[in-house]
Amino acid sequence: MFGYYLDLAMRSLKRNRMLTALMILAVALGIGTSMTTLTVLHVLSGDPMPGHSQQLYAPQIDPQGADSKTPDDEPLDQMTWIDGMNLLRAKRADRQALMTGGAVPIQPDNAAIDPFYTKARYTTADFFPMFEVPMLYGHAWRGEDDDAKARVAVISAKLNEKLFKGEDSTGRTIRANGADLRVIGVIGDWSPNPHFYDLNMGDYAKSEDVYLPLATSRDLKMSRSGSISCWGNGSDAEEALETESCIWLQFWVQLDTPAKAGAYRDFLVHYSQEQKVLGRFERSPNVALLNLMGWLDYKKVVPSDVKLQTWLAFGFLVVCLVNTVGLMLAKFMRRAGEIGVRRALGASRRAVFAQLLTEAGIIGLVGGVGGLALALLGLWLVRKQPDGYATLAHLDLPMLAFTIVLAICTTLLAGVLPAWRACQVAPALQLKSQ
Numbered sequence: 255m256f257g258y259y260l261d262l263a264m265r266s267l268k269r270n271r272m273l274t275a276l277m278i279l280a281v282a283l284g285i286g287t288s289m290t291t292l293t294v295l296h297v298l299s300g301d302p303m304p305g306h307s308q309q310l311y312a313p314q315i316d317p318q319g320a321d322s323k324t325p326d327d328e329p330l331d332q333m334t335w336i337d338g339m340n341l342l343r344a345k346r347a348d349r350q351a352l353m354t355g356g357a358v359p360i361q362p363d364n365a366a367i368d369p370f371y372t373k374a375r376y377t378t379a380d381f382f383p384m385f386e387v388p389m390l391y392g393h394a395w396r397g398e399d400d401d402a403k404a405r406v407a408v409i410s411a412k413l414n415e416k417l418f419k420g421e422d423s424t425g426r427t428i429r430a431n432g433a434d435l436r437v438i439g440v441i442g443d444w445s446p447n448p449h450f451y452d453l454n455m456g457d458y459a460k461s462e463d464v465y466l467p468l469a470t471s472r473d474l475k476m477s478r479s480g481s482i483s484c485w486g487n488g489s490d491a492e493e494a495l496e497t498e499s500c501i502w503l504q505f506w507v508q509l510d511t512p513a514k515a516g517a518y519r520d521f522l523v524h525y526s527q528e529q530k531v532l533g534r535f536e537r538s539p540n541v542a543l544l545n546l547m548g549w550l551d552y553k554k555v556v557p558s559d560v561k562l563q564t565w566l567a568f569g570f571l572v573v574c575l576v577n578t579v580g581l582m583l584a585k586f587m588r589r590a591g592e593i594g595v596r597r598a599l600g601a602s603r604r605a606v607f608a609q610l611l612t613e614a615g616i617i618g619l620v621g622g623v624g625g626l627a628l629a630l631l632g633l634w635l636v637r638k639q640p641d642g643y644a645t646l647a648h649l650d651l652p653m654l655a656f657t658i659v660l661a662i663c664t665t666l667l668a669g670v671l672p673a674w675r676a677c678q679v680a681p682a683l684q685l686k687s688q
Contacts, residue, residue, distance in 0.1 A: 270585065274617070277581045281621025284574030285661045286628025291560070291567040293629065293653050294636060297646045298458075298556045302446035306386060307546035309348075311507050311515060313341065315526055316540035317499070319486050329540045331553075332454075332481070332501040336534075342378060346521050347507035348514065349384040353377035354503050355455045356471070356478040358464055361429040362417055372413060373455075374430075375462040376471035376478070382408070384508045385451065390414075392424035392439035395467060403469045407435040413463040414440045428464075433474045435466060447646055448555050450546055452504050454480035457555050458646065472496065519543045575668045578617075582672040586610055603677045610677075614669025615662055622661025629657060 268274075301307050314329035317337055333341070338352045358374045381387070382394035391414075395406050407428060414423050423437045441461075449459040471478070478492070484500040495502055509515045519541065526539035544552055629649060636647040649657075 273581060273585055277578050277585075277617050278621045278624060280574045280578045280581070281618060281661060281665055282624030282628055284571035285622055285625025285657060285664075286632060288564075288567040288571040289625060289629040289649075289653070289657045289660070290632030290636070291564040293633060293649050294647050295556065295560055295564045296653060297648070298448075298560060299550075300447075301547060302448055302450050303385065303546060309508050309510050310384070310546040311347075311509055311518070311543050312546075312549045313505055313507060313518070313522055314542040314544070315522055316537055317501075317529065317535050318537060319499075320536040327540070329542050330483075330501050332483070333503040333505045334499065334501055335496040335503065337529075338503045338505050341505060341525070344521070344525075346518055348510050349380040349508040350506070351378050351381040351384055352468060352503055352505050353381060353452065354468070354478050355452050355462065355480050356476055358430040358476055359432075360413075360417075360464075361432075363427075363429070364417070367416070372463040373460070374464040374466065374471075374476065375452075376466060376468045376476065378468055380508075381465070384506065385446070387444050388442035390440045390442040391422045392437070394439050394465075400467045400469055403473045404467060405433060405435050405470060405474075406438045406466065408439040408441060408465040409437055410441050410461065410463040411443070430464060430466075431474060431476050435464075441465075448550060450550060450555075451506060452480065453553055453555065454504075457553075478502075515543060515545075571664070575664055578665065579668045579671060582614060582617075582669055583675060586672045586675070607673050607677050610673035611666055611669055614665050614673065617669075618662040618665025619658070621665060622658045625661055626654065626657050 303310060314331065315333075315337060316329040317334055318330065333352070342350055342352045354376050356374045356376060357371050359369055359371050361369045375381075378400050379395055379397045382389075387394070390411055392408075394408055395404060399406055407430070409417075409423070409428065411420075414420060417423070417428065418426065423440060426437050427434050428437060429435075445461045448457045449455055449461070452459075466476075475492075480502065482495075482500055482502045484498060486499050491498075507518065509518055522541040522543065523539045526535055526541060529535040530538070550556075626649075633647045633649060637645055
């Protein structure tokens with residue numbers, strides 16, 4: 255029976271090609287614009303560590319002076335060296351990592367490659383297992399390497415390709431900032447977006463190429479980048495950062511259960527109380543412990559204009575569907591005579607309704623394909639923009655399937671009223687008027 259309805263629908267659509275084209279165009283425009291913005295929103299609001307993000311937390315404390323203020327009196331986003339090292343050494347979490355970012359000059363052994371700067375991450379040993387960083391070759395350093403200020407490095411596959419032509423480079427040496435670092439590991443394909451563990455480097459910054467122990471970077475006076483905020487008499491001079499009242503480090507912990515998260519938050523409160531007794535903290539305990547997705551929401555990583563554009567695009571889709579309803583209603587009511595004859599010959603309202611909805615579904619399918627093409631064009635235009643997230647705007651398989659399903663479902667919904675109105679035609683009146 256469906257094949258029969260499909261044949262009737264195709265004949266009907268061919269009879270009035272201009273009206274059919276207008277309906278398909280309306281659907282395609284609505285679907286194309288809405289899916290372009292929805293895809294961008296989907297990419298930007300995605301989970302950078304799926305299946306693991308609920309166990310990753312960004313602790314926040316407030317070591318500021320009594321007169322210092324933050325927006326809405328929130329705890330600080332970063333850590334001082336003293337607090338970061340205290341929390342790291344306390345080892346109250348399943349894993350913990352203290353870090354900052356920078357850029358280091360690389361002096362290749364190969365004379366054919368000019369010296370260059372590349373992004374670096376100065377961190378502690380738990381960074382790699384905590385963030386599930388895959389290893390192509392070798393392994394990451396261990397906790398004792400942090401304490402020993404070991405001159406070791408883990409490099410990206412990209413840098414490994416550039417310096418060592420993609421070979422297993424473990425055991426070889428790279429020269430960074432005038433110091434020799436032994437390569438002990440090469441990272442595989444790992445580039446989480448957003449760059450959640452250090453948003454100061456850019457919400458959608460690319461992963462670093464060189465990773466080395468934080469203590470080693472301080473010992474070798476590696477240059478660092480990112481935000482620094484000081485209060486009181488704190489100085490942001492690079493050589494004084496380990497003693498001054500300045501926040502410049504990121505601290506992340508892994509807590510495998512909600513109970514552990516609750517206990518860790520209590521630990522942050524007790525730590526703040528202890529530091530106040532010691533005279534370091536002047537304010538009452540002000541702490542927060544947000545998981546990864548809560549952290550991204552707190553930092554407003556998804557641009558507000560992207561959310562607004564998505565709402566506006568779906569509003570445009572509604573306008574397109576309203577126009578499609580009007581066009582379908584006009585088309586179906588013009589066929590009142592044909593429908594009356596079918597009803598008089600024994601076709602039920604249900605059969606006529608199914609036939610007309612089949613016609614609407616075909617319009618939705620073709621309009622969805624057109625909308626998909628427009629969405630791909632729209633995403634290509636987005637990738638041409640200078641925004642940091644622009645390169646991420648790609649239509650993945652789930653969003654592709656959703657585009658077609660959305661087009662068909664919304665068009666079927668738009669066809670319900672015109673089809674129902676057409677089914678109410680009295681056969682006798684139509685036969686009398688013939």
